[in-house]
Amino acid sequence: MSSDYNEIPIPTIKRLPSYLRLLKGYRDEGMEMVSATLLADELGLKPIQVRKDISCTGIEGKPKVGFSVIGLIDAIVETLGWNNATDAILVGVGHLGTALARYEGFGNYGLKIVAAFDSDERKWGTAVGNVPIYNPDEMGSYIQENHVNIAVIAVPADHAQAVADRVVGYGVRAIWNFAPKDLKLPEDVVVQRTDLATSFAVLSAQVKLRLEQKKHRSGSTTW
Amino acid sequence: MSSDYNEIPIPTIKRLPSYLRLLKGYRDEGMEMVSATLLADELGLKPIQVRKDISCTGIEGKPKVGFSVIGLIDAIVETLGWNNATDAILVGVGHLGTALARYEGFGNYGLKIVAAFDSDERKWGTAVGNVPIYNPDEMGSYIQENHVNIAVIAVPADHAQAVADRVVGYGVRAIWNFAPKDLKLPEDVVVQRTDLATSFAVLSAQVKLRLEQKKHRSGSTTW
Numbered sequence: 001m002s003s004d005y006n007e008i009p010i011p012t013i014k015r016l017p018s019y020l021r022l023l024k025g026y027r028d029e030g031m032e033m034v035s036a037t038l039l040a041d042e043l044g045l046k047p048i049q050v051r052k053d054i055s056c057t058g059i060e061g062k063p064k065v066g067f068s069v070i071g072l073i074d075a076i077v078e079t080l081g082w083n084n085a086t087d088a089i090l091v092g093v094g095h096l097g098t099a100l101a102r103y104e105g106f107g108n109y110g111l112k113i114v115a116a117f118d119s120d121e122r123k124w125g126t127a128v129g130n131v132p133i134y135n136p137d138e139m140g141s142y143i144q145e146n147h148v149n150i151a152v153i154a155v156p157a158d159h160a161q162a163v164a165d166r167v168v169g170y171g172v173r174a175i176w177n178f179a180p181k182d183l184k185l186p187e188d189v190v191v192q193r194t195d196l197a198t199s200f201a202v203l204s205a206q207v208k209l210r211l212e213q214k215k216h217r218s219g220s221t222t223w
Numbered sequence: 224m225s226s227d228y229n230e231i232p233i234p235t236i237k238r239l240p241s242y243l244r245l246l247k248g249y250r251d252e253g254m255e256m257v258s259a260t261l262l263a264d265e266l267g268l269k270p271i272q273v274r275k276d277i278s279c280t281g282i283e284g285k286p287k288v289g290f291s292v293i294g295l296i297d298a299i300v301e302t303l304g305w306n307n308a309t310d311a312i313l314v315g316v317g318h319l320g321t322a323l324a325r326y327e328g329f330g331n332y333g334l335k336i337v338a339a340f341d342s343d344e345r346k347w348g349t350a351v352g353n354v355p356i357y358n359p360d361e362m363g364s365y366i367q368e369n370h371v372n373i374a375v376i377a378v379p380a381d382h383a384q385a386v387a388d389r390v391v392g393y394g395v396r397a398i399w400n401f402a403p404k405d406l407k408l409p410e411d412v413v414v415q416r417t418d419l420a421t422s423f424a425v426l427s428a429q430v431k432l433r434l435e436q437k438k439h440r441s442g443s444t445t446w
Contacts, residue, residue, distance in 0.1 A: 013428045017420045021380060021403055043405060080424050081431030099322025109420055109427070149430060157244060174430045176423065180244055182266060190433060192426035194419065197240045197332055200399065201303050203415035204332070205236045207372060207397045208304030210413060 008056045008079065015053055016076050017109070018043055023073045035066040082110040088176075089148050091163050092155035093118040093133055096178055096196075100154055101128040113152065115142055143170040150174045157181040231279045231302065238276055239299050240332070241266055246296045258289040305333040311399070312362070312371050314386050315378035316341040316351055319401055319419075323377055324351040336375065338365055366393040373397045380404040387414075 022042055026034055036050040043050075054067060057075035061067045077083050090101055090113045100106075101113055116128060117136045124135050134142065142148070151167040153160055153175055160179035167175070174190040177183055180197050245265055249257055259273040266273075277290060280298035284290045300306050313324055313336045323329075324339055339351060340359045347358045357365065365371070374390040376383055376398055383402035390398070397413040400406055403420050 007432065008428065010425060013425050014421050016428075017403065017418070017424045018405065025381075044407070079428060079431075081427045082424075086427065086430075095326050096322075096328060099319075099326060103318050103322060103419075105319065105419065106423070109423055111423060111427070150426070158248075173433065174426055176426055180240065182241065184267070188433070190426060190429040192422055192429075194417075194422040195240070196326075196328065196417065198237050199415055199417040200329070200332055200334060201240045201305075202233060202236050203373070203397055203399055203413060204304045204309065204334070205231065205239070205302060206413040206415075207309075208302075209230065210396065210411070 012053045012056050013080070015043070015045070016057075016080055019050075019053070020073065020076045020080075023069055023076070026069050027073060031069050033066045034069050034072070036061065038066075080109070085110045085112050086150055087112050087114045087146065087148055088150035088152050089114065089139070089143065089167075089172075090116040090131065090152045090154065091118075091136070091139070091167065092153060092159075092179075093120075093123055093128055094154065094156075097154035098128050100152060100178070101131045111150075114146065114148070117142075139167065140170045143167065143172060148172060150176065152176045152178065154178045235276045235279050236303070238266070238268070239280075239303055242273075242276070243296065243299045243303075246292055246299070249292050250296060254292050256289045257292050257295070259284065261289075303332070308333045308335050309373055310335050310337045310369065310371055311373035311375050312337065312366065312390070312395075313339040313354065313375045313377065314341075314359070314362070314390065315376060315382075315402075316343075316346055316356055317377065317379075320377035321351050323375060323401065324354045334373075337369065337371070340365075362390065363393045366390065366395060371395065373399065375399045375401065377401045 019039060022039060023034065036047045036054065040047040040050045054061070054072065057079045059067060059072050059075045088111055090097055093101065093116050097116065101116055106113065113131050116131045116133045117139050118133055119136055121135070123133045126133050149172060151172045153163055155163050157180045160177065160181040161183055164175055164183045164185055168185060168189055175183065177191060177193045180195050183191055185191055242262060245262060246257065259270045259277065263270040263273045277284070277295065280302045282290060282295050282298045311334055313320055316324065316339050320339065324336055329336065336354050339354045339356045340362050341356055342359055344358070346356045349356050372395060374395045376386055378386050380403045383400065383404040384406055387398055387406045387408060391408060391412055398406065398408070400414060400416045403418050406414055408414055
């Protein structure tokens with residue numbers, strides 16, 4: 001069955017939080033209208049791209065006047081689904097899981113970690129920040145009773161697939177995967193992977209290359 | 224001046240850590256040779272892509288036999304520059320900075336945070352995990368005396384550009400930016416941005432869309 005809802009391109013979605021941050025700054029400075037050109041300049045994009053991105057949120061600008069700052073903020077928040085606080089569970093309370101449970105930045109975009117699960121029984125009944133830690137055996141009933149849609153997975157790579165299968169079986173529809181592992185899941189489950197190792201790989205490979213090029217160039221000079 | 228070193232495509236670099244994890248698993252199981260087909264199957268890629276990626280590391284396979292597991296591990300580690308532990312400083316010891324300073328996973332890919340800097344003077348002289356926290360006024364001398372190449376930035380968005388300009392001025396050549404802000408820096412500085420908000424934006428926008436589609440479909444059924 002086809003849908004009336006058009007998928008917004010992923011690159012557009014990825015730019016929306018940047019627009020949002022800028023727009024909130026403009027709002028706080030008292031600006032009422034903003035041009036695509038200003039947003040484009042600030043973010044290093046072409047104005048045509050900014051106009052396309054904005055049109056995905058359903059907002060239309062006025063010629064020579066631009067876009068309403070508040071209207072655009074509301075439209076982006078709505079498009080991202082950040083207008084309703086979303087409850088999520090966290091699976092895995094190791095170093096990274098602890099960091100995620102304690103990270104207060106999530107509140108800014110409507111994500112609330114309401115419960116954590118860890119296989120280490122010494123952690124059961126304790127809390128990390130304000131988040132209580134439970135026995136993974138209680139995961140199913142917790143997800144079902146609280147209608148939790150999102151799971152944040154921060155377990156070791158070799159446990160990630162089993163944990164993902166389990167939470168999806170209990171009804172979770174979206175997974176934010178911090179484990180360094182590609183998950184195989186049903187098509188209708190949304191998966192987003194955030195892998196610090198991959199980010200650092202890009203950085204360190206480029207640093208290595210630059211250092212080699214530098215050596216190579218200074219080598220050539222002495223010939 | 225042109226260089227003899229070819230840049231490896233970014234998508235290839237991003238896949239290298241996944242190959243590395245798989246290969247280390249195979250090595251631990253005692254496997255000596257591996258085929259591109261096996262790697263491709265495991266990661267959901269096409270074998271031709273895997274062969275192209277591997278050729279970027281300078282390793283050649285043998286027909287019908289495949290690639291040496293250990294040879295490939297060494298070549299990837301070398302390509303990523305993960306064979307030498309890289310010292311980095313951390314700027315910003317808030318929630319995220321604290322999490323990063325304490326995160327032990329960095330050791331796996333040769334990144335070592337050796338010092339942290341924060342503008343809150345109550346933190347000076349204390350430590351987060353094993354990382355000492357200093358007054359930002361000492362940043363310049365620390366970077367220069369210890370030949371630090373990499374800075375991890377975890378300050379609020381509105382301070383990120385100023386901090387980046389400062390560390391680059393002191394000689395830092397690569398920045399891992401966790402602040403939700405696009406940095407404008409000289410061409411020869413390597414910047415990698417890891418933004419949790421952007422990752423979550425992709426997830427939540429897709430979840431929202433799926434829920435709307437579901438509502439829409441069940442609406443149609445009742446007509």
